[in-house]
Amino acid sequence: MDFAFTPEQDELRSQARSFLAAHPEPSWAELAGLGWTGVSVPEELGGAGLGFLEEAVLVEEMGRALTHAPFWSTVAVVLPALPPELQAQVAAGEASWTLALGPLVPDLDTATRIAVVGGDSIWELDGAGREMLQTNDATRPLGVVTGGSAGRRLAGSELLPRMRTRSRAALALEACGVGARALELAVAYAKEREQFGRPIGVYQAISHPLATTYMELELARSLALWAAWCIAVDDPQAGLAAAAAKAQCAEAAVAACERSIQAHGGIGFTWEHVLHRLYKRALWIQSWDASGAQLRSEVAARLLDGEGE
Amino acid sequence: MDFAFTPEQDELRSQARSFLAAHPEPSWAELAGLGWTGVSVPEELGGAGLGFLEEAVLVEEMGRALTHAPFWSTVAVVLPALPPELQAQVAAGEASWTLALGPLVPDLDTATRIAVVGGDSIWELDGAGREMLQTNDATRPLGVVTGGSAGRRLAGSELLPRMRTRSRAALALEACGVGARALELAVAYAKEREQFGRPIGVYQAISHPLATTYMELELARSLALWAAWCIAVDDPQAGLAAAAAKAQCAEAAVAACERSIQAHGGIGFTWEHVLHRLYKRALWIQSWDASGAQLRSEVAARLLDGEGE
Amino acid sequence: MDLRDTPDEARFRAELRDWLAASLPDGLRGHRGGAARFEGEAVREWSRALYEAGYAGLTWPKEYGGGGCPYSYQAIFLEEMARAEAPHHLGVIGLGMAGPTIIAHGSEAQKARHLSRILSADEIWCQGFSEPGAGSDLSAVRTSARLEADRFVVDGQKVWSSFAHIADWCLLLTRSDPGSERHAGLTYLIVDMRSPGVEVRPLRQMTGEAEFNEIFFSAVEVPVENVLGEVGGGWQVAMTTLLHERGTLGFALTAALEVAVRKLIELAQDRGATATQRDAIAREWIELQGLRFTAYRSLSALMKTGVPGPEGSILKLQWSEANQRLGKLALELLAQDAQLLADNAPYGGYWQHHQLRSRGNTIEAGTSEILRNIVAERVLGLPRSR
């Protein structure tokens, strides 16, 4: 029983945190240069041959930094569906991907290539037009694709549940990063801002909701790390864990941002402050794929009706 | 637009409050002597010829006092189904009633007569055995009836929805009384009890939940009074209002008791303190007839599907 | 107790409803609020129309051009305006705060100069209360007013001032005694927003709109006759202003919430709702009725005793949280479409705007933390919190 990151994983996290703080919109080549796009790609394909726990570290940090790049859609979602030579292109920084599953497609502004599902397969979509939409979270915009035709067959569609599990776990981890940063901002502000002659953090009306936020985020993070570990070792509970984690982490991150905005007062409600961008990412994560209620309904079906076991 | 009690109604309330504080288990004859059992019975039948607003005042006060008497079951539930001469008996304190709708029957220890539903009518149940059960709220025990046969026909069963509406509104009002008393106890304790050298009411961890409780109870009470007024003037919204009020008031009263127990610390958790009895009554009200969720599902059907309009 | 309109009230309501149906331009109907409520000549014309029909200052005394009506008329007015989704009179601050404060504390000259122009929307007002260092703590005001001969010279900064960018006048709380602390030494000034040294900068919110402003004062000269109330007595006068803000506010809030709940029900009917969403919608409808009838109870106390009932103190706080829950519920119903803005968004982006804007509701006009303190201390009588 060991639920702690290795020193190498901790080192990767601290490298990621400092790089991303300085580069909110890194180029794909830069991310490849750091070895991140190929972190789980086998060494013989130019990757680092590591696994989902290292990807987990990176997506959590990208959530915290609100990184604007197609990392989640490429690495967490599409990568397992790619044949070896296309995985090598990702590791080399020559290609990034997004998956067009419904009418709204994420990361369409930055991903170089598009995967689609048709029949029993996942295909590359060739020659499609792209139209970006005005959406709430500017750091992960949505668009629509028009036209195009199925190109190369990438994989069988039996991979989709695994891709969905990875996607959900990664979004849960991103949400942990978002929430943790919102909480840190609130704590720092509560120590510094004075009202009625004292820092506002002395008032339990401020400090207790922040304590609650800490507790919710830690609980949520435990779920996200559980899901990440299940994926890393191919544990049969991975799908359930990822659904549980996505439900809980998204809601915890939304609540963390809301409490942080409240603790900041008016300043937290302004466009200039980073909080609204964190909040919009948290809302994005919550609304993507399945809401907390939908995920809980999947979980309830397993618990009460024995479905999916 | 006038949403205030009359001076006479206020006077009735203050009379009720002082009498009930001194008499937690009043005899039916005592209640009749005060004119309460016949408050809405026509004057020619020996009653006061008043209406549901006066009954509302009394049941709210009985909730606050945890009065152990079949007032709710007789006056709020069964009374409208009684023929004139039986109403006169209630006003005179010669009879009290309960309605056996399901296996568990309330007030079976104190009500002298039992009404049942059969076919298209409401009947008096004659010659039934009564067995009291060990239940959570000692001030409103439940029992089961055994045997017996339909005696006198009291009314047609088309009266049942009206009886249910009155029952729900009265329980909502009782819940307001219960919740208000739990809050008062917590406020008094928070002013007096010291920890860390100060009365605990100075700590927002104590004072803010009590402020929230006040707000929830006031909102709930507005709903209960709305329902009471609708019943008093036979407004078509009475059923909807009573469902809404029962849902909200029961939950507000349960929460008020829980926050009051928490504010009291260990002492609020003891058998000797009155709080657990208030709490058990609040839980009784919440579980009787329909839960908050069931009532909200009725409300949603009206709002979204246009049912029951 | 009778929750129905009196015959007079019913007549007033019916006339108002007819008038709104006939007079409200289509372009202004279904107004979503936010920054749009300040802008365009149409809103100013609409304000003038309200004035000419006698609907501005309904509860102001007749001698000052008001309607001299009981508070219930104002409640009916707010309900019907909201139901018609009509924009408010542009002079919200003037009608609700500046006017009543001038009526209570102003000189005859001030009354003559301002009151009728407030009603007719010829004067738009803003208020200068909050400062960057004094948000919830109004008594920490540092904007200074230095008396020089027949004028005060004002320096400082105010923040969170709505309407300031279009205002003619500002109701400004200043510290006139530099050695004073907290509630003492404050003076309330009427400041011409066109005075040299006044600069207004819009504050963009998370919605992307700018509804509030910062106001910078550098050596702004204000004639002494523009003192409202007594020099050094600004705190007491400011309390009048805030009391008036909270008087019938509950009705305006509840009426607006009613519209939003109606739209939420339509949304759920259009898109379908799960059982848990239906439960949440019913909960919000019930909460709305609770707020509405609590506002009625508070109003009944106000009309009988001249003082709003303690129930009124809870309306803003409960409303703000209800409004926030409503917005989140709507986004949940919209699912991934909740991400869309502007033209692509369902219902023209009404809910996306509503949800983000609602996060300000628990901060503006008294944070929920401060309002809970007030309920705990003034209503429940608990000792002052630390």
Next chain:
Amino acid sequence: MDLRDTPDEARFRAELRDWLAASLPDGLRGHRGGAARFEGEAVREWSRALYEAGYAGLTWPKEYGGGGCPYSYQAIFLEEMARAEAPHHLGVIGLGMAGPTIIAHGSEAQKARHLSRILSADEIWCQGFSEPGAGSDLSAVRTSARLEADRFVVDGQKVWSSFAHIADWCLLLTRSDPGSERHAGLTYLIVDMRSPGVEVRPLRQMTGEAEFNEIFFSAVEVPVENVLGEVGGGWQVAMTTLLHERGTLGFALTAALEVAVRKLIELAQDRGATATQRDAIAREWIELQGLRFTAYRSLSALMKTGVPGPEGSILKLQWSEANQRLGKLALELLAQDAQLLADNAPYGGYWQHHQLRSRGNTIEAGTSEILRNIVAERVLGLPRSR
């Protein structure tokens, strides 16, 4: 990171599971907790059986008769005990608090006298911390210990002491310096509960049971060799006790919650659940997994660094609220049957007892208010609240 048992841990778990299946008497299985856990010779025999099988004091050093195992073994032990619904060793206070405090601060004579008897359940302990005037504020202790020659004379009253009515010894916090205040001048005493002048009165709770007691001390004589730690250093020693209480507490709580969630799922399967109830059940199951894996994270930190991770500080608080929600959810599923007690009640009244008992969870062993202060101050580093 590897959430699976190591081969050694897996072996330990398998052996324990087999032993429990073979050794736990049927009458003790499915124990619902509450006052029943103190009573009857069967629980004492069961405690002795745990001791004889080597499961008492798993993490205590071998030199004192413990198992010398890593903390993960204790976690596994708590999980498996809960899964088997086996009652705890009767010496909960001795094993978890008194023993570790004596190991850390006791004299050789104290170690020799008490430690092995705690393990074998020959000595039952209680603690005397809270007082009627000092609930959350332990430093307000007023029970006095006056030194007279070779003994302390103790007068005062303690409250909320579980096991006191069957205890042989009490771990008692006293004020030995009558002029002292707050954390100074406190002394920790080991008191023989059979001393003249000790009186125990059970405190009946809202469940109808008496799990806690008041203890009255009048002129109780305690030999000076029964001082634990230094005279006047009682506060520091008491902090050791509380730290130990919170060490692996999270595992015990989570394991018990797991059993309750399983029963809740069975209840929902038996009686049916609406969509909103299914949502709530899934939420509780997810919350349970969050608590469980948070306990694992905290344990991993403890095993690597010797100090429990900060995550551990949240377990008791989150567990207590989860346990309360669970009880209410079960009563909702039971509908009107929730009113029934004792023989008439479904599942033998398990849920009725659980729900009422759970209201104490946010009060006992540190109120939620105090625990939030601790998280805010010690984990987040916010200034001390007032």
